[in-house]
Amino acid sequence: MKYYFFLLLTISVFSLNIYAQNIKRKASFGAYVLEINDSIAKVYELKMLDGILVEKIIPNTTASNLKLVEKDIILKVNDVEIKNSTTFTSTIKNLRENDVVSVNIIRSGKPKTLKGKAIGKPLEISDDYEIIYDEVSYNNGYIRTIITKPKNITKAPTILFIPGYLCYSLDNIGKHPYGQLVDGLTKKGYVVMRVEKLGEGDCINTPNCKDVDLQTEIDGFEKGLQSLKKYDFVDTNNIFIWGHSLGGIEAPILAERNKVKGIVVAGTGLISWYEYILNMFRFQNPLMGADYVENEEEIAEYKKLLFEYLVMKKTPLELSENKKYKELLENGMQFDGKDRIWDRNYKYWQQIDDLNQPKAFKNSEAHVLSIWSSADLEAFSEDEHKTIADIVNYYHPGKGTYLRMENTTHAFAKVKSMKDGIENSNYDYIINNFNPEILEETHKWIQNILQK
Known part of the structure; x- marks a missing residue:
């Protein structure tokens, strides 16, 4: 039997600050490639099966800077033999901005070597708020942090956002549900910090996210949380953690070890x-x-x-x-x-x-908002989310709040029902049907706490 698993996906004027000095921007290679097999060789009239075929070049990237063109066959990158798309990806993923790149290719049947400098990935920009690229030290490396800050503020309540378990960068996430959440919260007046998971985005000399255990991952988020104290625009008396899915399990552990004002946990779990x-x-x-x-x-x-x-x-x-x-x-x-x-x-x-989640909620004095969505296929237990609020109120009367959001999926998409959510789980639907209620309810809850 097949088992399914949906766990806990014109010129503008803008403000951008880069505080970090130790992290070099990851490079954007910018080439769509195809592995060469018999059918591809036949379609493109190729006489060899070695290397990978360039299908498309993206402007203003490393590939365009090297003057790669469509139908070039890439044989080597920086003297590393490229046998397939896997070796290609593993070779280019560690390129950094301004690194020297050498590519051996076959063009129109003739060997050629192209050389140039790597072009960094584009930075996030916004007309509505400032974006700060910074870093925190981690053992012998550095973790990238990204902060969105409302313009013209002196101090503001601040939110550390913690995502689910998957390993990917939180940089330039655009209309991704997490991107819309961060954007919406910042526009409501909050400073929001994202901390890259170890090995993701611009992180340098940190372990691979997929190879670390839970406690190591939490240590990385904690480095970001503790770094918030250095910013004069952060209201250190009003720091909140917003954890989604597995991030909702990590949030109370962080709050147990670091004093924060409040925690939002959404689409998460409580039992073993x-x-x-x-x-x-x-x-x-x-x-x-x-x-x-x-x-x-x-x-x-x-x-x-x-x-x-x-x-x-x-x-x-x-x-x-x-x-x-x-x-x-x-x-x-x-x-x-x-x-x-x-x-x-x-x-x-x-x-x-091994975690004892009730103990973490007991040991933290933070206010807690527990959000459950009725069309959440992954975090399907309403009872667990209600119990989180009950636990908080048992140990800290009045500090636990439960919120039920109707017809919303794990990815914050508005749907008609659970069945509709399953049928419309594609990325285009999700990003175009983000439920703003999650922003409004978060904002209302935080403001209520700040006014007490």
């Missing part, structure tokens, strides 16, 4: 990861067409596997020695055959299972 995954399979799979009886039989097998993985702390490699477990790992947990589960290091999920 072991319990959540079993409930997820039971809830999601029938919605995707799985047979109820077959699904329950498979869940019985997952109970044993997940216990050994999450509770007994066995590695995926150990577990995959069992033929049935290997099948379950590959079909339902995105096991890569090494040490990644659901595209993260396997220890990441084991550490989530």
